[in-house]
Amino acid sequence: MSKKSNIDKNNNLICDFTKGSIKHRLMYGGGRSQYLPRAVGMTKGRTPNIVDATAGLGKDSFLLASLGARVTLIERSPIIHGLLYDGMERAMRAGGLTAEVVERMTLIMGDSIELLPNLEPEVVLVDPMHPVRKSSAQVKKEMVLIRQIVGNDCDYVDLLNVALNVAKKRVVLKWPKGANTIENIKLPSHQLSGKTTRYDVFMIS
Numbered sequence: 001m002s003k004k005s006n007i008d009k010n011n012n013l014i015c016d017f018t019k020g021s022i023k024h025r026l027m028y029g030g031g032r033s034q035y036l037p038r039a040v041g042m043t044k045g046r047t048p049n050i051v052d053a054t055a056g057l058g059k060d061s062f063l064l065a066s067l068g069a070r071v072t073l074i075e076r077s078p079i080i081h082g083l084l085y086d087g088m089e090r091a092m093r094a095g096g097l098t099a100e101v102v103e104r105m106t107l108i109m110g111d112s113i114e115l116l117p118n119l120e121p122e123v124v125l126v127d128p129m130h131p132v133r134k135s136s137a138q139v140k141k142e143m144v145l146i147r148q149i150v151g152n153d154c155d156y157v158d159l160l161n162v163a164l165n166v167a168k169k170r171v172v173l174k175w176p177k178g179a180n181t182i183e184n185i186k187l188p189s190h191q192l193s194g195k196t197t198r199y200d201v202f203m204i205s
């Protein structure tokens, strides 16, 4: 099975939850023991409602929804929002398990800095465009194409501050493993590190 779920044969960005690595992860993924579900606080008996403040092409949200979470996705780029909307529609038309997962996802277009306070979120996931780094393969290609559309998300510290002010339970920042913690933000309560990605978890007391 091709791993290139979000690049079509003409090298265009698409959003497709029905094939490639996304589908593969849905069928054979590691469940709630994966870093992201653990970071957002999904345990055996606990399934928080999550706001994904930086939806992108919805991969993280799809993973969380596949494990039973209700996820509100916010995306401010009209182009990326359009691709994601198409991907969700396609998944609904495909039916089956993929459609069941997407039914738990609600997509909103707008800027999370403005929208988050009205949503009174339990858990907020923040995954802004990461600083440019050397890496290989298709993930990079996908991110290059997304960056050409959305730029560098230079206001991510403002977004984090808003998230930290309004989240009821926790905020999770997805960030490159080797990067410093963010200046002018309190230190995370704990971190979960994968091969290339780190999750900084800020518990709200």
Ligand SMILES: C[S@@+](CC[C@H](N)C(=O)[O-])C[C@H]1O[C@@H](n2cnc3c(N)ncnc32)[C@H](O)[C@@H]1O
Residues within 6 Å of the ligand: 053, 054, 055, 056, 057, 058, 059, 060, 061, 074, 075, 076, 077, 080, 110, 111, 112, 113, 127, 128, 129, 130, 146, 150, 153, 159
């Ligand atoms: C790295 S991508 C997110 C990838 C996503 N986690 C996934 O699994 O596909 C970052 C996305 O967040 C969006 N974004 C950044 N800041 C935002 C904000 N304040 N409000 C809404 N969307 C935002 C960008 O437009 C971009 O599409």
